[in-house]
């Protein structure tokens with residue numbers, strides 16, 4: 412049977428829409444795009460590797476972007492949406508200063524759309540990109556269950572109540588992760604992502620000046636390291652000051668367990684890093700990771716998969732496959748959760 416080209420195209424589109432609806436109904440699956448877009452994961456890997464060559468900081472950036480995505484409304488690509496007039500999106504929220512990697516996701520999406528249009532979600536691309544970043548910086552490789560849908564809502568004011576603050580103590584950290592159905596052990600394991608990447612001075616000046624009545628500097632900070640940090644971060648540093656400090660003083664560009672070794676040497680940069688040693692249960696986990704690099708590599712991979720899988724993931728009919736990761740598909744500005 413020979414069909415006119417128009418009819419064939421319409422039929423083909425109809426079948427593609429059906430496939431998307433059916434396949435996205437269930438839980439996440441490894442190799443989700445095996446049949447529908449076999450080149451998807453390789454394409455993301457290629458784009459991330461090219462970006463990393465010219466800018467190594469992109470790797471921690473993409474891991475952080477995935478984390479921020481998952482902790483606000485689940486891993487639904489909401490962090491990728493641009494604001495629309497009158498609707499500031501998650502990107503505009505205060506902890507956004509060092510969010511980066513948006514152009515990498517855009518590039519991967521563009522290439523994937525050219526190969527298999529409207530099949531691969533932005534949320535999945537981001538989850539793949541985070542994995543590829545872990546592989547590039549730490550040789551940590553794992554398979555990413557996929558099949559997420561992209562959300563249609565992104566609200567700036569939802570960021571602060573959901574993302575853990577760098578000033579959190581142990582109790583607050585455990586509670587923040589528990590709200591996301593992640594355990595204290597998941598929290599300690601995922602904190603190891605601070606084995607790469609940077610922080611801005613304003614997140615640590617509280618530890619360097621006027622810390623308490625009795626001590627100018629946070630006594631849980633190594634004194635020599637504190638001196639170095641004071642030189643980098645003077646007391647008049649402003650809120651948007653661009654000065655940065657490496658999160659892991661020992662091996663700042665390698666994703667490894669040295670972060671935990673650093674904690675034991677009082678080199679934890681943020682209050683929320685050093686806080687892991689203020690509770691015996693958490694400290695035992697830090698010790699395990701500090702002394703057993705292969706254990707941390709494995710548990711980190713598991714925890715990344717778990718984070719990407721259990722937090723309010725959109726499958727079923729709740730979301731869509733965006734054409735452009737920065738905007739929802741229809742023209743309507745559906746940024747409120749009605």
Ligand SMILES: *[C@@H]1O[C@H](CO)[C@@H](O)[C@H](O)[C@H]1NC(C)=O
Nearest residue numbers: 439440441442443444445446
């Ligand atoms: C995709 O292929 C891989 C490797 O052959 C396999 O392990 C996985 O189960 C497949 N996934 C799906 C959903 O078909």
Ligand SMILES: *[C@@H]1O[C@H](CO)[C@@H](O)[C@H](O)[C@H]1NC(C)=O
Nearest residue numbers: 501502503504505507508510
């Ligand atoms: C971050 O948020 C500020 C407002 O708090 C906004 O001016 C800025 O454009 C945002 N940055 C990005 C990269 O979205």
Ligand SMILES: *[C@@H]1O[C@H](CO)[C@@H](O)[C@H](O)[C@H]1NC(C)=O
Nearest residue numbers: 579580581582583584689690
């Ligand atoms: C952590 O901070 C909260 C809120 O400020 C406080 O109620 C709690 O006692 C603190 N916990 C510890 C162990 O310091």
Ligand SMILES: *[C@@H]1O[C@H](CO)[C@@H](O)[C@H](O)[C@H]1NC(C)=O
Nearest residue numbers: 616619620621622645646647
């Ligand atoms: C520390 O506290 C003193 C006395 O309250 C104040 O004069 C000084 O400006 C403070 N320094 C910083 C860096 O906040």
Ligand SMILES: *[C@@H]1O[C@H](CO)[C@@H](O)[C@H](O)[C@H]1NC(C)=O
Nearest residue numbers: 644645646647648649650652
């Ligand atoms: C902070 O103070 C130093 C001198 O003490 C000055 O050189 C620098 O410009 C100041 N920075 C800001 C952001 O005010």
Ligand SMILES: *[C@@H]1O[C@H](CO)[C@@H](O)[C@H](O)[C@H]1NC(C)=O
Nearest residue numbers: 581582585595690691692693
């Ligand atoms: C330490 O953390 C564990 C795990 O969250 C918690 O069960 C325990 O109560 C905490 N211990 C103290 C002394 O706060």
Ligand SMILES: *[C@@H]1O[C@H](CO)[C@@H](O)[C@H](O)[C@H]1NC(C)=O
Nearest residue numbers: 485590591592721722723724
């Ligand atoms: C945590 O698990 C409960 C029970 O399964 C579920 O109702 C809740 O939505 C989950 N929370 C998140 C943030 O995923």
